[in-house]
Amino acid sequence: MSEPIIKVDGLAKRYLVGHQSEREQYQSFRDTIVRSGKNFVRKAVDMAKGRQILMGDEVEEFWALRDISFDVSEGEVLGIIGHNGAGKSTLLKVLSRITEPTEGRITLNGRVASLLEVGTGFHPELTGRENIFLNGAILGMTKKEIRQKFDEIVDFAGVEKFLDTPVKRYSSGMYVRLAFAVAAHLEPEILIVDEVLAVGDASFQKKCLGKMKSISKEGGRTVLFVSHNLSVIQTICQRCIVLKGGQIDTVGPSAESVAKYLEAPSDTFWKREASPKTDCYFEEARISVEGEESQNPIVEIRTKITNEKSKNLAFEVHLFNAAGEGIALGLLGSVDPIKLPAGTDEHIWRFPAHNLATGSYTAALRLNIPGVEVFDEIWQKLSFDFQAPPQAIHSYRIAQSWGHGAFTLDLEKV
Amino acid sequence: MQTILEAGRAEKNYWRDLWRYRELFQVLAWRDLSVRYKQTVIGVAWAVVRPVLTMLVFTFVFGTVANLKSHGTAPYALMVFAGLLPWQFFSTALTDSSNSLTTNANLISKVYFPRLIVPTATIVVAFVDFAISFVLLLGMMVIYQFVPPWQIIFIPVFVALCFLTSLGPGLWITSLNVKYRDFRYVIPFIIQFGLYLTPVGFTKEVILAKIPENLHFVYNMNPMVGVIDGFRWCILGGPPPFLEPAFLIGIGVTIFLLWLGIRQFRKMEKTFADLI
Helix, strand or coil: CCCCCCCEEEEEEEEEEEEEECCCCCCCCCHHHHHHHHHHHHHHHHCCCCCCCCCEEEEEEEEEEEEEEEEECCEEEEEEEECCCCCHHHHHHHHHHHHHCCEEEEEEEECCCEEEEECCCCCCCCCCHHHHHHHHHCCCCCCCHHHHHHHHHHHHHHHHCCCEEHHHCCCHHHHHHHHHHHHHHHCCCCCEECCCCCCHHHHHHHHHHHHHHHHHCCCCCCCEEEHHHHHHHHCCCCCCEEEECCCEEEEEHHHHHHHHHHHCCCCCEECCCCCCCCEEEEEEEEEEECCCCCCEEEEEEEEEEECCEEEEEEEEEECCCCCEEEEEEEECCCCEEEEECCCCEEEEEEEEECCCCEEEEEEEEEEECCEEEEEHHHHHHHEEEECCCCCCCCCCCEEEHHHHEECHHHHHHH | CCEEEECCCCCHHHHHHHHHCCHHHHHHHHHHHHHCCCCCCCCCCHHHHCCCCCHHHHHHHHHHHCCCCCCCCCCHHHHHHHHHHHHHHHHHHHEEEEEEEEHHHHHHHHCCCCHHHHHHHHHHHHHHHHHHHHHHHHHHHHHCCCCCHHHHHHHHHHHHHHHHHHHHHHHHHHHHHHHHHHHHHHHHHHHHHHHHHCCCCCCHHHHHCCCHHHHHHHHHHHHHHHHHHHHHHHHHHCCCCCCCHHHHHHHHHHHHHHHHHHHHHHHHHHHHHHHH
């Protein structure tokens, strides 16, 4: 075995974060003046000493990464998974030289290109053609390389007709396709990719995945790949690192790492940690979207419920949009109660999701006798991301971010 | 090619790396240029309107109303324009390069490249405005039937000096601006006061006559004084300025600011992505 192409040794990254101390949250006008004065003095001192200016009154160290060591050999595709805030993006930033490690050492034996965002540096005023050159240069391609691959890039993105239109007039899909097409034609020895496949429609995603696979298989290039899409990770990565709280939790073959990752509590999976307060409670719950690429997606909630003695009850699902506003309620058993026998069993609940807008949702589950007694609830601990299906009757798919709400209405003319 | 990343490690190949990224430098400069006058009605004409109007006002106020003396026998308007050329280059370059890192924050936090490229590329844009103004100057010479002296061939030397004079403070301020946004507000002041503290609308002699002899060196510490002297010598003739101690003081200040700027920039470069 030759020398590894990437060698990471005891890597750590620290950030300083400022906090507002709690006791000072409510205050009079005089307090505010006094505090502003103090703040000014402190900031001036910070600046004189060349320190960073932080908001708030208390400064805390935050270790985004700690004791990270691993090797990657040439031609390997390494996946990195972890929950939000586990340090994935920080790790990629350090590896791609955007920010400096606080401790530790990284040895890179090759040219690195990183793709932390699709379309970095795209300028809205410039045309598609100009942006290909701009973005290519930013990602580290030479003009010659870009010129050679120009037709291929345009073809991959499918934007021939709009090459001389400013990209600010592009649809978001075209924009993203063009951006990814440029990136897909990078040819560095080491490629670092962050979650960029989660863009575009299903067919374009498939195309991107195919490209990723061929980059690693045929090109023999080393790829570091962060994704939340576990099936993608399993198909293209041989090995996988699971990050947790800034540290390496598991390193191993993808299948094993993914399995281990799934066992840990996450935002799609909840496991009871505190002891139950009643005799009927949730043990586990998992939420997922089934058939996301079909016309009829379904949200499925798998629950494990322990019930000490048989009883009649109702099951509720509350749905919240990304802003935390309640948007929907599902009720089962309020009129015709559900009979739940004693014991621990798995129960599966589902609802059709074809009306939901693209975006992320949080769910709350509740076991109760409506208006009488609440047995147990999992309040806003489960969430899922939803990609709205293409619909025959709509020319576009609605997204939560547009501010028109979280549902499409099944409108009819009579 | 091996790269080692470690805390506080000075990069061995820093300057070579910078050379490797020269294409990105070109592309960024080209981007700033092609975007500069997009969605404006008169487009590049802005690069003409600004200096011409300033020149007219200065000529009227200082030449006609205040009746100040011109440089030798040169027409007052031409004298003003010869000073305005480097001054506008300096002010555009300084303003743009000082804000360059913060306006390119999205690049800085997502891609690696030698950061020095960003502020230097913006100065290229200022240079293009300068080139347009220079063509205007030639036109004015034709109108005034003014034959420039032979030393006009030295113009590139003083353009380079003007470039370095704006690069130094530009680098210093842009890197501090990443950490302390206060510096963004300092620039308009420097530009506004500088216009009157520097002999742009009048000759240096006019000002020096008004301040005590022993304070002349303070006035000459303004590095743009030397640059403008140089420009006027190239365009209007007269005794060469670069043998006087006044000129050497300006060069010294330029070199010092350049050293300060590069040092500050390189010291902070690696933390830009964290602070921006």
